Amino acid sequence: MPVDIPKDKWPGEVRTVTLGAAAANGGTRGSVVAVGGEKALPFMHFETDTPHRPALAMEIMDRLPEDWSPLLLEFWGDTAKDPAVWAKAAEDAGADLIQLQLSQTGADGNPTTPDAAVAAVKSVLAATGLPLIIFGPGQADVDNELLVPVAEATKGERVVLGLCEDKNYRTIVAAALANDHLVTARTAMDVNLAKQLNILISDMGLPLERVLMDPTTGALGYGIEYGFSVMERLRLAALQGDAMTQLPMIVTVGYETWKTKESKVGQDVPGEWGNWLERAINWETMTAMTLVESGADIVVLRHPESMKRVRAAIDELMTVPE
Amino acid sequence: MADHLVRFDTAPAPVSVPTGTLLSDAAHRAGVDIQQPCGGQGRCGRCAVRITDGTVRRRSTLRLSNEDVEAGYALACQSVIEADVSITVPPQEKIERRLTTDRTAAEVQVPDSYDPAQVQTVRRVRLTVPPPSMDDQTDDWSRLQIALRKQVRLTEVGISVMQLRRLGHILRKGEWDITVILDSQAWDCPDCPVRLIEFKPGLMEDRDPLWGVAIDIGTTTVSLWLVDLISGEVRAQVAEYNGQIARGEDVISRIIYSSKGSGAEELRDLVLSTINGLLQSACKQVKIDPHDVFKATIAGNSTMIHLLLGIPAQTIRLSPFITAVNHIPTLTGRDVGLDTHPDATVDCLPGVASYVGADITAGVLSSGLDDTEKVTIFIDVGTNGEIVLGNKEWLVTVAASAGPAFEGGGVADGMRATRGAIEEIWVNGDTYDPSYRVVGSVKPRGICGSGLIALLAELFLAGVIDKGGNFNTNLDTPRVRIGEHGPEYVIAWASESGHGRDIRLSHVDVDNLLRTKAAIYAGFTILADSVGIPFEAVEQVLVGGSFGKYINVEKAIQLGLLPDLPWENFYFLGNTAIRGAYQALLDRHARERIKDIANRMTYIELSADNTFYEAFTSALFLPHTDLARFPTVQAALGAPIPQ
Amino acid sequence: MALSGIQIYKLLPQTNCKDCGFPTCLAFAMKLAAKQAELSACPHVSDEAQTQLAASARPPVRLVTLKANGNEVKAGNETVLFRHEKTFYHKPGLFARVRDDASDIGTTIAAADAYAVNYVGMDLTLDGFAVESTVDAAAFEAAIGAVRSASQRPLILISRDPAVMEAGLKALDGEAPLIYGADADNWQAMAGLAKQYGAALAVIADSLDGLAELAEQIAKTGVENLVLHPATESLSKGLALCTQIRRLALKKNFQPLGYPILAFPGHEDAGIESVRATQAITKYAGFIVLDHYAPEYVYPLLVLRENIYTDPQKPIQVQPGVYEINDPKPESPVMVTTNFSITYFSVANEVEGSGLPAWLLVTDAEGMSVLTAWAAGKFDAERIAKSVKQFELPDKVSKKVIVLPGHVAVLSGELEEELPDWEVRVGPREAVDIPSFMKQAL
Missing domain, CATH: 3.10.20.30 (Beta-grasp domain)
Known part of the structure; x- marks a missing residue:
């Protein structure tokens, strides 16, 4: 019985966003990463080609993150004491991108200075040829204080500056505009909020080809269903032609999952949770996969084993069936 | 202790x-x-x-x-x-009385071919009662009943003990000529019960006025029309702030107040004194005694009606949001505490649900929404933003709790549209300086709803606030500054104001206004979605309430408060609730129609699922997250309309 | 096709008689459209309308129920491609597979059967077991007996040999298992068995064309409870086929493929199996057979299934409880808010952004924001005090300062009475003002 396969034809498509600039384009990156460009729902190869595979970023910090899960600290060991060394190790572990998280305070407990932030970023740029995503510590005034000099010091590299939020986006967008960078726009699990922030950023004159959106996803067991549905809705809206949602999506899976008790804690937890390390890897991998299925374009991870598994799964998903 | x-x-x-x-x-x-x-x-x-x-x-x-x-x-x-x-205790701000009467005393057309004999429930009959004698010792009341039966064919007439006390005296005073005021819901049915309200000695002229009142008890304003039931003419229109305001500006606050101690009695007394005061002043205008008012028809939201009647209102605010009563039986002036004739008929019109009351059913009647082929939106923006969508076939309704922001509440320098309120404002796109018009042409003391709508739209178009309502603090003007609650815009400097303080609109105020407008617009979307009607299919928008008297459609659309439909599709109806009450006061068929409206209106409870939050957050933006919904605003902003 | 509320309304008597228990015919019609009411509630509906409405109500994906000993697993009756459009109704059944040549089946199954993990107050478990024949009828029968002695949950029986399958079915009594399965060669015999033993039947084919043809042929023999097993050897092929099947059923009302899907994510590498099972849960499987079921694999899958199948129409809520922000100490203040997610996120973000430590007490306000919950009586002093005790705050803090949202300043007096040894403070009305409040006032 010949079955007439229903194929969706969408009027819209996701913008292609290129991270990093090689020497020819005013940067120093050995590789650049293009994401987005989808003209259909994820991996619907029977409808149209998928121009870019979801990219994987490894999250590192500018100093040893003592509050991370012991499993991660144990894995990275001394590597994590130097962001340049760490970045190189992340590249060796198969990352397409490096996400550098700046900390609020240095190892001495004093607030991170702009100079220190710039030095950390520069050392990472020197150590790896991968494109860079740089997140401030997450407090509006500190983010602005650190990210502006970082943006200036890395002019032309097309790094991604984060995070733009609805109450704090002007300074970061202006820094990206002035220094040929990209931004990431984070909103709290809501289609409308995501769209609103994209509009506000676009209204400042930053081309949407330089914006990634992070709809906040939650982790498995901690709200992932909202992230999953918000992302499906954003992608559907983009394909239906809503210009303000046609942006690639970045998801910070490592951050979301490694703070859950399941991943962070190995003692005094229920026996039904099983082996700690394998559980934690599953938590990160399955959260990542769920979001890849709903349209994630950049997945930020913390553990190389998760990255290995997610990469293998994406390889399989990108294979066009006969 | x-x-x-x-x-x-x-x-x-x-x-x-x-x-x-x-x-x-x-x-x-x-x-x-x-x-x-x-x-x-x-x-x-x-x-x-x-x-x-x-x-x-x-x-x-x-x-x-x-x-x-x-x-x-x-x-x-x-x-x-x-x-x-x-x-x-600082001097208490006296609520300056808005000249509501003068500003709103619209010409009221008596309905075409109003024939009290056909449609009025209250009527006057003149009887000549055979006097008693030693041969005919029938009692006075039976004597009157016989006259009613023989002369006007009424058999089932009821009377109060108070009237019995006066009966003998009046009959004899008029030398057995008597004029009786009666009320019947169905004059075409001789066996149906008739209630005797009043009698007067002698035979009154048929054309002499017979008085009734239509009342709308708003959360903020109470309006009363004094009507001659014979001619149908409105002879006086008065309005006054609801005396309950000092005990809470919105219905939730009032319900909570009513549940504490003697709060319910206090609120009942307050609104009664407002109504009776209005009754007094209306009667004074035409020089009659309030006791000559024989019928009162009352519209009002469900909370106001419950509080007026002393019926506990607590369940209105608590899930699952149930009123004690939607269809209230016919009462008397004495029951309710009105200073009308004690036996006057008091007819409280029926509501639909906790947050869709008789003001809306009456409003629907007077707007004609229940009788049109056209798909129509009717919105009554008071403190509660009730919205009705439908036509003669179907009606759906929601209450979007708009809050008092557009009535001046919830905004630091907000005020009602009284003397000293900025009611219209323009902001220069280059200098960011405002020019404005003030009620009473005095120095401004604050800004009222229409002014706030205009101001928000102007600040948005001038680029002082962005689409998210965030202030642009990098502008070259001292008017945008960082105040106590974050960024703010100075509307009038202390030296220009009536009270010597700066008049400002703060970031918190903007958020409040955005929420208010988003709630109202979300109400539109929810209604349209609930029945699967696209906005473009809406053929007319009827705007009622005091809100509708002043607002500028263009500004309201720029904000995303009203849907972006052609301006000629908007109609401003003023206080539709009192018009509906007036129609029901005159015409029992209109009263039947309100009952029918109440019965067939389908109420959509917004808290039942999260579709409201969806619609609300998408409307929490200027003019809306979905820019394609506001093509004319897009055009005004000079941006291309997204596909 | 599903009808809208107005379309259904036009088929109803429009008398607003309230006999159905709803205030108006339109209200009833909307409930029917939302599948929250049954047409039978209206005693006055015409036969013609009944026929039309029944046609629109037929589920595009058939509901298949596996039963055993009072336990049931249901799949199907799904109405949407994306959960946000409505909801996904029936969580896919998770089945653990054993082969009949395995040693000590009873012990393995007993452990898996007993496995229960608590997630937000619910005990999550596997739904049943799949027994696969690798030897012969006798071994199959013995294995099924061993499974049955260790578990009463529904079963999936796996063998392409009708004789072996019949031996297996005979070992079960009065159950409705799923039998796997019918292919182009054996389908007649398998269909006969399904009919005779009241089993649901899995249909196996390499292509959608083959699957549809086989399913239709089998349906013609009167076997209604079918389950589809498309060829899903790679993630991309599985995703494409499962999506196509769901689309055909929902959008084209294509009955030959209007059945739940069976997925075998099993892989020798448990990590890969988890990834495949993740896709099966998110993308449309109705029954999932697992080969690895150690807790560290099963627990996240059970949680994912729970998450994906929650009703997205309910207000977005966060779990009530005490959230630790910026590593609070016993002397840190307690901030109170409701469990409406947007409220929670804005408050939590601001507290976090302040850089100051605090305990954030999230009360169960049924997913309403602060003002809405207060207005509806779901956020009052009594409830807040109850949460303080329930979440054992007095054991966590030493200073006992509790901060109310400014919008409910009115509750401060009552809360003082409820919590006599606490200092009750009123915070700002807007979340944005929290950092300055915390810096200045706390």
């Missing part, structure tokens, strides 16, 4: 209260009036007093600055007496 002496500068003597007494309760005991527009919730800051001696424990100092607190100010409703204190 220790007692403490509390001295108020405005009270003749101190009062003694136990530890832990609220300052506002102490004031009440001392007979000191302190306004509490938010109902004592610590939200509005209007009950601030100054402690001149001793201390109180301040639970909350919201709305007070640090300097205020240092200067001794405290919120009466949030401060606890724990020692002897002396208190200075």
Whole structure:
């Protein structure tokens, strides 16, 4: 019985966003990463080609993150004491991108200075040829204080500056505009909020080809269903032609999952949770996969084993069936 | 427990209260009036007093600055007496009466071919009663009943004991000629019960007026029309603030107030005194006695009607949001406490649900929404934003709790549309300076709803605030500055204002206004979605309520408050609730129609699922997250319309 | 096709008689459209309308129920491709597979059967077991007996040999298992068995064309409870086929493929199996057979299934409880808010952004924001005090300062009475003002 396969034809498509600039384009990156460009729902190869595979970023910090899960600290060991060394190790572990998280305070407990932030970023740029995503510590005034000099010091590299939020986006967008960078726009699990922030950023004159959106996803067991549905809705809206949602999506899976008790804690937890390390890897991998299925374009991870598994799964998903 | 002496500068003597007494309760005991527009919730800051001696424990100092607190100010409703204190009560803001009568006394057309004999429930009959004699010792009441039966063919007439007390006297005074005022819901049915309201000695002229009143009890304003039931003409229109305002600005605050102590009685007394005051002044205008008013038809939201009748209103605000009664039986002036004739018919019109009351059913009637082929939106924006969508075939309704922001509440320098209120405003796109018009052409003291709508739209178009309502603090103007609650815009400098303080719109105010407009617009979307009607299919938008009298459609669309439909599709109807009450007062068929409307209107409960939050957050943007919904605003902003 | 509320309304008597228990015919029609009411509630509906409405109500994906000993697993009756459009109704059944040549089946199954993990107050478990024949009829029968002695949950029986399958079915009594399965060669015999034993039947084919043809042929023999097993050897092929099947059923009302899907994510590498099972849960499987079921694999899958199948129409809520922000100490203040997610996020973000430590007490306000919950009586002093005790705050803090949202300043007095040894403070009305409040006032 010949079955007439229903194929969706969408009027819209996701913008292609290129991270990093090689020497020819005013940067120093050995590789650049293009994401987005989808003209259909994820991996619907029977409808149209998928121009870019979801990219994987490894999250590192500018100093040893003592509050991370012991499993991660144990894995990275001394590597994590130097962001340049760490970045190189992340590249060796198969990352397409490096996400550098700046900390609020240095190892001495004093607030991170702009100079220190710039030095950390520069050392990472020197150590790896991968494109860079740089997140401030997450407090509006500190983010602005650190990210502006970082943006200036890395002019032309097309790094991604984060995070733009609805109450704090002007300074970061202006820094990206002035220094040929990209931004990431984070909103709290809501289609409308995501769209609103994209509009506000676009209204400042930053081309949407330089914006990634992070709809906040939650982790498995901690709200992932909202992230999953918000992302499906954003992608559907983009394909239906809503210009303000046609942006690639970045998801910070490592951050979301490694703070859950399941991943962070190995003692005094229920026996039904099983082996700690394998559980934690599953938590990160399955959260990542769920979001890849709903349209994630950049997945930020913390553990190389998760990255290995997610990469293998994406390889399989990108294979066009006969 | 220790007692403490509390001295108020405005009270003749101190009062003694136990530890832990609220300052506002102490004031009440001392007979000191302190306004509490938010109902004592610590939200509005209007009950601030100054402690001149001793201390109180301040639970909350919201709305007070640090300097205020240092200067001794405290919120009466949030401060606890724990020692002897002396208190200075600042002069209480007197609600200046808006000249509602003059501004709204619209020409009211008596409905075409109004024929009281066919449609009026109250009528007057003239009877000549055969006098008694030694041969005919029938009692007076039977004698009158026989006359009613023989002369006007009425068999089932009821009478109150009060009228029985006067009957003999009146019959004899008129020498057995008597004019009787009767009420029947169905004059075409001789066996149906008829109620005797009043009789007068002698035979009155058929054309003499017979008085009735139509009343709309709004949360904010009470309106009353005095109507001659014979000619159908409105002979006086009066309006006044609802006396309950001082005990809470919105229905939730009132319900909560009514559930505490003697709150319910107090609120009932307050609204009755407002209504009776209006009755008095309307009757004075045509020089009649309020006792000559024989019928009152009352519209009002469900909470107002419950509070008027002393019916507990608590369940209205608690899930699953149930009224005690939607269809209220016919009552009398005496039952309700009106200063009309004690046996006057009092007809409270029926509501649909907790937040869709008789003001809306009456409004639907007077707007003609239930009788049109056209798909129509009817919105009544008072403190509660009720919206009805439908046509003669179907009707759906929601209540979007808009809040009082467009009535001047919830905004620091907001005020009602009284003297001194900025009612229209323009902001220069280059200098960011405003020009404005003030009610009463005096120095401004604040800004009212229409002014706020205009201001928000103007600030948006001038680029002072972005689409998210965030201030652009990099503009070259001193008017945008960082205030106590973050960024703000100075509308009038202290030197230009009527009270010597800057008049500002703060970031918090903008957020409040955005929420209000988003709630209303979300109401439209929910209704349209609930029946699967696209917005473009809406053929007319009828706007009722005092809101509708002043607002500028263009500005309201620019904000995303009203849907972006052609301007010629908007109609402003003013107070539709009282018009509906007026129609029902005159015409029993209109009254039947309201009942039918109440029965067939389908109420959509917004809290049932999260579709409201969806619609709400997408409307929480200027003009809307979905820009394609507002093509004319897009065009005005000069941006391309996204596909 | 599903009808809208107005379309259904036009088929109803429009008398607003309230006999159905709803205030108006339109209200009833909307409930029917939302599948929250049954047409039978209206005693006055015409036969013609009944026929039309029944046609629109037929589920595009058939509901298949596996039963055993009072336990049931249901799949199907799904109405949407994306959960946000409505909801996904029936969680896919998770089945653990054993082969009949395995040693000590009873012990393995007993452990898996007993496995229960608590997630937000619910005990999550596997739904049943799949027994696969690798030897012969006798071994199959013995294995099924061993499974049955260790578990009463529904079963999936796996063998392409009708004789072996019949031996297996005979070992079960009065159950409705799923039998796997019918292919182009054996389908007649398998269909006969399904009919005779009241089993649901899995249909196996390499292509959608083959699957549809086989399913239709089998349906013609009167076997209604079918389950589809498309060829899903790679993630991309599985995703494409499962999506196509769901689309055909929902959008084209294509009955030959209007059945639940069976997925075998099993892989020798448990990590890969988890990834495949993740896709099966998110993308349309109705029954999932697992080969690895150690807790560290099963627990996250059970949680994912729970998450994906929650009803997205309910207000977005966060779990009530005490949230630790910026590593609070016993002397840190307690901030109170409701469990409406947007409220929670804005408050939590601001507290976090302040850089100051605090305990954030999230009360169960049924997913309403602060003002809405207060207005509806779901956020009052009594409830807040109850949460303080329930979440054992007195054991966590030493200073006992509790901060109310400014919008409910009115509750401060009552809360003082409820929590006599606490200092009750009123915070700002807007979340944005929290950092300055915390810096200045706390």
